[in-house]
Amino acid sequence: MNATGTTDRETATAPEVDQGEARLPRRFGVLALAVILVVGLLLGYAGGFLTPQLTRPGDSSPEAGFARDMTTHHSQAVEMSLTAYRSATLPGVRQIAVDIATGQQGEIGAMQTWLREWNLSPTGSEPPMSWMPDGRASMRDGLMPGMATSDQMKQLREAQGIAVDQQFLSLMIDHHLGGIHMVDAVLKVTDDPEVVRVASTMKATQQNELNSLLDLQRQAKG
Amino acid sequence: MSISTPGGPERRPTVVSTGKKPAAGRPAAGDKPAAKAGAGKAGGGKGTPRPGAGGKGRKPVTPVKVSQGRSWGPIALFVAVGVLAVGIIGVGAWAVYQGAQPWQKRADAINGIVNYRDKDPESLKYEKHQSGPLKYKYSPPVGGVHNDAWQNCMGDVYDAPIANEHAVHSLEHGAVWITYRPDLPQDQVEKLAGKVRGTEKMLMSPYEGLDKAISLQAWGYQLKVDNADDERIDEFIKDLRVNASVEGPTALCNQGVTATGTTPRDLGAQMPTQ
Structure with missing residues (x-):
């Protein structure tokens, strides 16, 4: 078809086009291969780089909320326990008090490390207990379940003799009940292995301690 | 984009070759695509054969379309994939960068601190x-x-x-x-x-x-x-x-x-x- 209608002027242009047509697909093939390689590598790298960042617990996740709020909850248990360790009367009370204080302080360290590893701030943007269903409703006077009021803490600090033991035991039993409630809530929603491991340990420890605290409470009364 | 230009000149001879009066039809067909190619990409390409075909009453339009599709398809695909890849990387990197802003930087950004x-x-x-x-x-x-x-x-x-x-x-x-x-x-x-x-x-x-x-x-x-x-x-x-x-x-x-x-x-x- 081309040959029949082609004039001299066009034969001058035609070869140029043919050359281009012959060369282009090959050049295009190499280019395409390079582009595919580069894009593929970039996507793979980005995927590998971003996946852990995107799948780790986020700022408003239950895991982050738990880590922050349980830190607050634990801090008060440490305060109560150290006070009891210093001023309680019964050796058994002082013994379990120092156990609780150091154990929970250690757990605070673990939870704070999670937040750092997740690139999250120790302080969240949402109010405490927001991560828990009905969590906000369980707060009273800005306190999480089981936490003592500042008046109760003041009384404990100022108490003397067996009253220290009695007040500490009563406060710590409530504190552990509230704590276990929060641990149960995070165990229900999380699948982060480290969170599951630490939360399960907390629950088992606090349940055992609860039994001992109830025993000691009977001793402190009688 | 440089690859799109070969599609233009390549098309012209095909149109012309089917025309019966090469000498007369040539300049007219040659001028119009040049003007239209500057105006638009796909629209200009499709419009090109029509004035020629309308004037001369021929339908060699089909080969034109085929050669056009062959070059645009992969290009569009690669551009799309490229834009997508850059987008994913960009958005991801931005999110990570924002989230990972050290607290010192966030504090320094507070007005008046x-x-x-x-x-x-x-x-x-x-x-x-x-x-x-x-x-x-x-x-x-x-x-x-x-x-x-x-x-x-x-x-x-x-x-x-x-x-x-x-x-x-x-x-x-x-x-x-x-x-x-x-x-x-x-x-x-x-x-x-x-x-x-x-x-x-x-x-x-x-x-x-x-x-x-x-x-x-x-x-x-x-x-x-x-x-x-x-x-x-x-x-x-x-x-x-x-x-x-x-x-x-x-x-x-x-x-x-x-x-x-x-x-x-x-x-x-x-x-x-x-």
Whole structure:
């Protein structure tokens, strides 16, 4: 078809086009291969780089909320326990008090490390207990379940003799009940292995301690 | 884009070759595509054969379309994939960068905050705890030498002034200390107390001689604001509470001084008698 209608002027242009047509697909093939390689590598790298960042617990996740709020909850248990360790009367009370204080302080360290590893701030943007269903409703006077009021803490600090033991035991039993409630809530929603491991340990420890605290409470009364 | 131009010249001969009057049709067909190619990409390409075909009554349009599709398909695909890849990487990197902004950067971004760690690091240095009253360069102080005992900072709301010498030790442990002028209206005081109560590494007390209604302190940082509704208060707390700790997140805020009064005291003096 081309040959029949082609004039001299066009034969001058035609070869140029043919050359281009012959060369282009090959050049295009190499280019395409390079582009595919580069894009593929970039996507793979980005995927590998971003996946852990995107799948780790986020700022408003239950895991982050738990880590922050349980830190607050634990801090008060440490305060109560150290006070009891210093001023309680019964050796058994002082013994379990120092156990609780150091154990929970250690757990605070673990939870704070999670937040750092997740690139999250120790302080969240949402109010405490927001991560828990009905969590906000369980707060009273800005306190999480089981936490003592500042008046109760003041009384404990100022108490003397067996009253220290009695007040500490009563406060710590409530504190552990509230704590276990929060641990149960995070165990229900999380699948982060480290969170599951630490939360399960907390629950088992606090349940055992609860039994001992109830025993000691009977001793402190009688 | 350079690959798109070969499609143009390549098309022209095909159109022309089917035309019966090459000499006459040539210039006309040659001029029109040139003008249209400049105007649009796909539209210009499709329009090209039509004037030629309409004028000469031929339909060699099909081969034109085929050659056109062959080059545009992969290009569009690669451009799309490329844009998508760059988009994914860009958005992901941006999100990660934003989330990973260190707390120092976020704190420095607060309007009006003073960063004494940068501005006056000397004022924060000390060799050991010192007892008794101490002098501070800034009011309220934001760091530096302090007493053995820290002020309790378990979300404590003090209703009277406390000793700088203890409060600075609390700052060292990562506490945010909210101070307010004693004449601050009660509803504003309550609003501030709501940010403190029940939260460890927080304490609050009235402070004499403040040049603004409210002043917030963390170790090496200070922000002064005019009222309790200022959003920068929450931002300051979010960025600096615990983070500003010199001794890490597990430094204690309990077992400290719980009494008020601006004269520093020995911890033993307030311990319960056994």
